[in-house]
Amino acid sequence: MDGNDRNGRRETGDETAAKPTLRTIAEITGLAVTTVSRALGGAPQIALETRRKVRQVAEEIGYLPDRAAQRLRTGRTNVVTLVLDPHEEILGFSTSLIRGLTEALRDTSYHLVITPHFANVPSLDPVRHIMRNKMADGIVFSRTEPFDERVKLLIEHDFPFICHGRTELGTPHAYVDFDNFTFAYQATKRLIARGAKRLAIILPPRRFTFFQHVQYGFMSAVRESGVAFEIIEDVDLDSPATQIQASVFARMGEPSAPDGYVCGGEVSALAIMAAISDRGLRPGVDIGIVAKQTSGLFNLVRPQVDTIYEDIADAGLNMGRMLLAAIGGRDPADLHMLQAPQLNFVAPD
Numbered sequence: 402m403d404g405n406d407r408n409g410r411r412e413t414g415d416e417t418a419a420k421p422t423l424r425t426i427a428e429i430t431g432l433a434v435t436t437v438s439r440a441l442g443g444a445p446q447i448a449l450e451t452r453r454k455v456r457q458v459a460e461e462i463g464y465l466p467d468r469a470a471q472r473l474r475t476g477r478t479n480v481v482t483l484v485l486d487p488h489e490e491i492l493g494f495s496t497s498l499i500r501g502l503t504e505a506l507r508d509t510s511y512h513l514v515i516t517p518h519f520a521n522v523p524s525l526d527p528v529r530h531i532m533r534n535k536m537a538d539g540i541v542f543s544r545t546e547p548f549d550e551r552v553k554l555l556i557e558h559d560f561p562f563i564c565h566g567r568t569e570l571g572t573p574h575a576y577v578d579f580d581n582f583t584f585a586y587q588a589t590k591r592l593i594a595r596g597a598k599r600l601a602i603i604l605p606p607r608r609f610t611f612f613q614h615v616q617y618g619f620m621s622a623v624r625e626s627g628v629a630f631e632i633i634e635d636v637d638l639d640s641p642a643t644q645i646q647a648s649v650f651a652r653m654g655e656p657s658a659p660d661g662y663v664c665g666g667e668v669s670a671l672a673i674m675a676a677i678s679d680r681g682l683r684p685g686v687d688i689g690i691v692a693k694q695t696s697g698l699f700n701l702v703r704p705q706v707d708t709i710y711e712d713i714a715d716a717g718l719n720m721g722r723m724l725l726a727a728i729g730g731r732d733p734a735d736l737h738m739l740q741a742p743q744l745n746f747v748a749p750d
Contacts, residue, residue, distance in 0.1 A: 421464040429458050443509040452508055479510045481724060482537035484527050486518045486544050493696040494713055498565070501717020502541065509725065511538070518542075525550045532560050539563070539724045545576070547610050561727040563720045563736065567610055573734035575727050577720045579711045581611045581665075584742045585618030588663045588691035591707055591746060593622070597661030597689045599629040601652075603645065603669050605638045615665055631659060638665050642672040649676035661689035667698055674706070685747075694745065710743040 423441075427434045432455070440447045440455035458464075483502060485495055502513055514537065516527050524542075528551045531537050538561065542551060545566030555562045556572050563575040585602070592600055602619050605612045616632075623630040636648045645668075652658055653676060664670035670692035674684040684690050685706035692699060694708035723736040 421459075421462045423464075425462060426455060426458050426464060429462070430455060441510060443511075449508065456508070477538050478536065479512060480514050480537040481506065481511050481539045481541065481721070482514045482516050482531050484516045484518050484531075484540060484542040486524070486542070497695065497713035498543075498717040498720075501714040501719075502721040504714075505718050505721025505725065511725070525554065528554065532558060539728045541565075541720055541724060545610050546608055547613075549610075561724060563724045563727065565716060565720065569610065573737075575723050575733045575736035577716045577723070577738045577740065578611075579716070579740045580742055581614035582618040582621075584693060584709050584711070585615045585663060585665075586622045587618075587742060587744060588693075588707075588709055589619050589622035590626075591691050591744075592661035592663065592689040593626045593628055595661070595689050597628070597659075599631070599657060599659045600661045600663065601631050601633055601659035602663040603633045603636060603638055603640075603665065603673075605665060607637075619663060629657075638669055642668050645669050645672035646676045646679075649673050650679055653677070653680050653682075659688075662691075664690060664692040666693050667695060670699075670706070671702075674702075705747045707747055708745045710745055712740065712743070716740060 423434050423437050426437045440452045518527050540562040543565035545564050545568050547569040549568045567578045636645050662673050677684045677688045685704050690706040692708050694710045699708050719738050
């Protein structure tokens with residue numbers, strides 16, 4: 402005998418008839434079908450509480466929109482794609498960025514889809530594939546280059562996007578970036594204030610825009626102070642931790658070894674601290690350390706060292722909000738943000 406189950410589904414022998422629809426949600430909530438549709442679409446004219454109620458019911462009964470029909474009707478997919486470039490230097494980068502993006506998309510009609518970018522594939526390929534096949538309404542990506550081909554392609558085709566990192570292109574575009582110049586400058590000044598006489602830094606790969614920002618911040622501080630310095634050339638921030646550890650360990654056995662290190666990420670910092678400890682010295686005490694922190698890891702590291710925090714989740718939140726604005730037609734020239742470093746120094750100078 403036909404009837405309704407506890408979630409409001411019509412129980413019949415026909416699985417298609419049992420599939421929840423907008424009308425199913427309308428019957429459960431007591432709202433009009435048009436109101437339900439607009440609420441699921443994230444229409445700002447519908448009260449936030451109503452939107453949340455409708456979405457909750459939709460999730461409980463397993464309602465899934467017909468994306469093909471949506472696309473034909475609106476020309477949109479209601480999908481945002483994150484092109485994820487896995488790299489080990491920034492611990493928790495992926496999870497933090499995803500957490501921020503999903504929070505930005507909450508209470509909207511948009512869903513986040515992850516598209517991996519593999520190291521042996523040109524960075525342009527996944528972006529071109531998404532754009533040509535209209536797989537998303539907007540794209541998020543990171544690790545920008547000064548004249549980034551992805552940015553140029555998306556601007557040329559007027560396709561909404563936002564990137565984590567800046568470029569040197571003349572056309573304004575949406576981005577969120579961390580102030581790596583100030584990070585490197587403040588980290589270097591901190592080491593000098595703590596008494597370091599010869600500073601060292603491991604830089605990002607040269608092809609990325611933030612290579613310049615980190616290098617300029619470091620060089621500005623050492624030139625102001627006149628201290629000795631060196632840039633470690635045989636490894637970069639993308640090098641395996643074991644190679645960084647071996648490089649620093651070997652350098653510490655040579656004359657005029659550095660007594661302070663600016664570390665552009667947690668992995669490189671841990672590798673450098675391991676090399677210092679293997680030489681029988683104390684990181685942060687005998688050899689100065691200032692590390693960029695992106696997770697809670699360094700709160701548990703002993704001895705404690707100075708860190709400067711980059712909030713990746715907050716970057717993801719703002720990127721998501723700005724991308725939605727770009728999809729809605731906002732001028733990309735108005736959609737940019739430079740995150741300020743948060744100094745977490747463990748002791749006075």
